[in-house]
Amino acid sequence: SQQGEEDPQALSIQEGENATMNCSYKTSINNLQWYRQNSGRGLVHLILIRSNEREKHSGRLRVTLDTSKKSSSLLITASRAADTASYFCAPGSARQLTFGSGTQLTVLP
Amino acid sequence: DGGITQSPKYLFRKEGQNVTLSCEQNLNHDAMYWYRQDPGQGLRLIYYSQIVNDFQKGDIAEGYSVSREKKESFPLTVTSAQKNPTAFYLCASSLGRAARSEAFFGQGTRLTVV
Numbered sequence: 001s002q003q004g005e006e007d008p009q010a011l012s013i014q015e016g017e018n019a020t021m022n023c024s025y026k027t028s029i030n031n032l033q034w035y036r037q038n039s040g041r042g043l044v045h046l047i048l049i050r051s052n053e054r055e056k057h058s059g060r061l062r063v064t065l066d067t068s069k070k071s072s073s074l075l076i077t078a079s080r081a082a083d084t085a086s087y088f089c090a091p092g093s094a095r096q097l098t099f100g101s102g103t104q105l106t107v108l109p
Numbered sequence: 110d111g112g113i114t115q116s117p118k119y120l121f122r123k124e125g126q127n128v129t130l131s132c133e134q135n136l137n138h139d140a141m142y143w144y145r146q147d148p149g150q151g152l153r154l155i156y157y158s159q160i161v162n163d164f165q166k167g168d169i170a171e172g173y174s175v176s177r178e179k180k181e182s183f184p185l186t187v188t189s190a191q192k193n194p195t196a197f198y199l200c201a202s203s204l205g206r207a208a209r210s211e212a213f214f215g216q217g218t219r220l221t222v223v
Contacts, residue, residue, distance in 0.1 A: 041217065042115075048210070090212075098154050099152040
């Protein structure tokens with residue numbers, strides 16, 4: 001099954017800084033989604049980027065997709081303590097929605 | 110309000126018992142999924158269903174069973190054959206064909222074997 005691998009596994013930054021997380025995958029995709037999980041909670045959808053798109057913005061989030069390199073990045077600008085969470089990418093194949101181990105982001109006040 | 114509801118939030122199971130985790134959605138979604146999450150780990154797919162009366166095994170289906178008799182409901186049974194069931198279980202649903210649209214997650218059920 002298609003599964004994204006997020007990098008780094010953990011990231012710690014100061015409030016106000018930007019945070020960048022990367023995702024690599026192995027096979028062709030229709031889209032790629034990013035999700036966020038606060039500790040002990042369900043996942044919340046952040047953004048979906050289709051395979052024919054290269055960049056997408058949503059508020060303080062910027063996602064890029066490079067299908068030739070089979071990689072995506074999630075940039076969170078002007079981070080806040082409330083952004084502390086785990087972030088997962090989900091490369092979209094035809095039938096399944098699968099996830100990697102995530103990036104644990106800690107934003108220090 | 111529309112959404113996806115998992116119950117119970119916490120569940121304790123004795124060794125050798127079967128337990129069933131509930132997942133209900135009123136979003137009119139065709140696809141539903143069950144995932145397992147262990148501490149500090151990502152999500153692993155247990156089962157998924159694209160449509161009523163049909164479901165497919167995910168990566169770690171052994172020791173689990175599901176049914177999809179109604180569009181709104183996708184219960185997961187953790188059987189005694191699952192040797193290490195203590196984990197956080199998440200249910201999700203999405204509109205239409207899997208992975209083509211946003212998935213909505215429940216708040217999870219934390220299962221502990223005592």
